[in-house]
Amino acid sequence: MPLTFEVIAETLREQIRSGQLKPGDALPTQSALMREFGASSLTVQKAMALLKQDGWAISRPGKGAFVAPHDQADADELDGPSRETAPVGGTVARVEALEQALAEAVEQIADLRARIEALEADDGEPGR
Template sequence: MGLDTADERLPYQQIADTLREEIRSGALRPGDRLPTVVAIGDRFGVAKMTAEKALKALKDEGLVISWQGRGTFVREPGDQVPDRVDQTSAALVDDVERLKRQFGRLEGLLMNLYSRVGEEYPHERPQDEPKRRSA
């Protein structure tokens, strides 16, 4: 089964729509493993990247979930994003805050060193200069 060349939708959209309809119709049920990107590519006559983009669209909608080394599976309706994602997000936020504090301390040490040698810290703006926004 190939793609409809007369269809105005992009190839990945046609593939995602076909798979979405298979999920909604029950042909692919919750817990079922979707075909691999290679199999999808063969089925629709597209490159691997196009098949990956179609699966990404379904993931973004929350219809499927991928597990590294296991495949892509139809999600149960109402399934929540795994706790692991929430934990990873929280850990990243903590890491960013920690790095900001460390940067602030390092910047303070650099400013102190510059003042000891009698030079102006290169990133310091005089108080009367307005902050500039980068374009």
């Protein structure tokens, strides 16, 4: 039985394959997916990371996640026998998705550090 994050990722992949979501379209927000699937934020983040890693989605900082663009060659491949598992964006989109995921992780770490320092300062403890 697939895990919840895999179900979320496959549901979004199917919406992309069917044309319900097209390249450049915004993917549902984290909170919308949490509500729809009764999932935690971490579960939704894992699903989105999987989609980005496989070239199905890209992130735009401050704007959200979007269906990865693909060229005609990629679209032709999707009509073939590998349609079920073929990523939309190809190698370039995968690299971009990984770079974006890394940039987001760095931003999240910086934000967490700032929050910790603020909490420590509020408690009267010296910051790092």
